[in-house]
Amino acid sequence: MTSQQSLPHRRTAVRPPYKVKFKSSLPLGGVRSSRVANYFNSQKIHKYWASLIARYGPIVRLVNPGLAPIVGFTSAEDCEKLNRITMEQPVRMPLASLKYLRDNWTDDFFEKRGGILVENGDEWWRVRSRVQTTLMKPMVVGEYVAEMDDVALTFVDRIQELQDKHGEMPENFQEELYKWALESVGVVALDRRLGCLGAPEGSLKARQGEELINVVNNLFASMAVTEIKTQLWRLFPTPSYRRLRVNHYKLLDLVGQHVAETVAFLGQGKDKSVAGRQNSVIQTLLSTPGLTQKDVLTFIMDIVFAGIDTTSHTMAFCLYLLARNPEAQKKLQKEVDEVTAGHQGPLTSKHLARLSYTKAIIKETFRIFPLTFGFARTLLRDVVLQGYWIPAGYNVFSLNILLGWDASMFPRPEEFLPERWLRDRPMGDIHPYASIPFGAGPRMCVGRRVAEQEMYTLLTRVASRFTVEYHHEDLEQLSGLVLYPSRPLKFSFVPR
Numbered sequence: 001m002t003s004q005q006s007l008p009h010r011r012t013a014v015r016p017p018y019k020v021k022f023k024s025s026l027p028l029g030g031v032r033s034s035r036v037a038n039y040f041n042s043q044k045i046h047k048y049w050a051s052l053i054a055r056y057g058p059i060v061r062l063v064n065p066g067l068a069p070i071v072g073f074t075s076a077e078d079c080e081k082l083n084r085i086t087m088e089q090p091v092r093m094p095l096a097s098l099k100y101l102r103d104n105w106t107d108d109f110f111e112k113r114g115g116i117l118v119e120n121g122d123e124w125w126r127v128r129s130r131v132q133t134t135l136m137k138p139m140v141v142g143e144y145v146a147e148m149d150d151v152a153l154t155f156v157d158r159i160q161e162l163q164d165k166h167g168e169m170p171e172n173f174q175e176e177l178y179k180w181a182l183e184s185v186g187v188v189a190l191d192r193r194l195g196c197l198g199a200p201e202g203s204l205k206a207r208q209g210e211e212l213i214n215v216v217n218n219l220f221a222s223m224a225v226t227e228i229k230t231q232l233w234r235l236f237p238t239p240s241y242r243r244l245r246v247n248h249y250k251l252l253d254l255v256g257q258h259v260a261e262t263v264a265f266l267g268q269g270k271d272k273s274v275a276g277r278q279n280s281v282i283q284t285l286l287s288t289p290g291l292t293q294k295d296v297l298t299f300i301m302d303i304v305f306a307g308i309d310t311t312s313h314t315m316a317f318c319l320y321l322l323a324r325n326p327e328a329q330k331k332l333q334k335e336v337d338e339v340t341a342g343h344q345g346p347l348t349s350k351h352l353a354r355l356s357y358t359k360a361i362i363k364e365t366f367r368i369f370p371l372t373f374g375f376a377r378t379l380l381r382d383v384v385l386q387g388y389w390i391p392a393g394y395n396v397f398s399l400n401i402l403l404g405w406d407a408s409m410f411p412r413p414e415e416f417l418p419e420r421w422l423r424d425r426p427m428g429d430i431h432p433y434a435s436i437p438f439g440a441g442p443r444m445c446v447g448r449r450v451a452e453q454e455m456y457t458l459l460t461r462v463a464s465r466f467t468v469e470y471h472h473e474d475l476e477q478l479s480g481l482v483l484y485p486s487r488p489l490k491f492s493f494v495p496r
């Protein structure tokens, strides 16, 4: 089928997107010879997109057997347009294998109400409209600063311990970051410390935390195959689909136990949260009209799932970039020293509000090493992007990862220059859609405030205590369900 034939009612003013044949990395015959397969197998799909854009121009269509075609483009203006035209009904390609699993759950736990990660349309909005008023409220999330700070302090103590023991971080330092992320998101999602970070090796708390992290890591790994690679799971339960299923059962079970424990604590504490808060997230959600207990459990499960690999990979990239850019690190330390000068107790929202350079560091980290490729929506109506007519039903993808590295969007893109993000924009204006790590519009990451608060607190505590160094080969990004660091994070943390 030619690209023209595949576009019904083609309009004359605009051209159809260039057709690029997609070859699965695991075709039925098991042949792995294609160039595409190499990109997939080396986990560099972002490089594949970059090569397509370099070859065919700023908009490319990918035909993926068994799926609606995907159009990828690199234009901040068109990203803004895509957000505008999908604002009323922001449909995102569902995590199809996860949705299928939940829709076909053995005891029908989900009752076709799969939660905001996998639903679209009215069902998505039913839950999203109710949970976002809690999770995205600065006042609600702000109530957790002190506990997130306590988690960050435990983490820096753990760094010190590892540094003393090994002289640098061990090969599996990413796992410590996972524990920090789980512990931090747990504070909000479950209203208490899980106690896995800093717990003695082999202890019950450490093992419970590791089990949960393992389950989430396995879910990410299996979905990197079921969502991005072969679609054979649609025909029969492939090994990756089975791995997804097993780990999803475990996740529901583990999070279910934690939620039950929290609810029991809450019962004992009468109306107040475990930490004495009036407005704990879990309590508020449980008493929100229109949300069932199952909705709340599904949502808590989803934020635990979404809250581990995301912030921890970003912090890994951030620490790496700081180690490679001592000048920026010094500026960070100066800001942190000034903001916390003479302060003994936990950090507060007021401290965080003054950390403009620290926030710029996180933004610059996202520009260079974003967590995802960009902004994705399924079209409910035809649209013209880059002069090409794209029909309803297509999945459209703004490749912000490539915009971040584009000199026409960001001067000196290969340099780590957090100051470009400061309020007065010393390096020139930045298009608001050039780098949108949390997405945009009504479907933007619902955990954004939580994630940012966690990362600002951690960065503040690490920068006050240490100078981070890295003396090994360059780190790159590899692509899975989200992007992740290519090598062990063997940082050295030198006490200041």
Ligand code: HEM
Residues within 6 Å of the ligand: 092, 116, 117, 128, 185, 302, 303, 304, 306, 307, 308, 310, 311, 314, 371, 372, 375, 376, 437, 438, 439, 440, 441, 443, 444, 445, 446, 447, 448, 450, 451
């Ligand atoms: C570095 C940290 C994070 C990044 C970069 C990130 C990024 C994203 C992106 C790009 C989306 C899709 C947005 C869109 O379609 O416009 C998303 C959705 C989502 N994120 Fe995050 N995320 C992060 C951390 C978190 C955390 C900590 C949580 C939980 C507390 C979370 C929960 C979610 C959920 C539940 C959704 C689905 C929202 C919906 O479809 O309505 N994320 N995230």
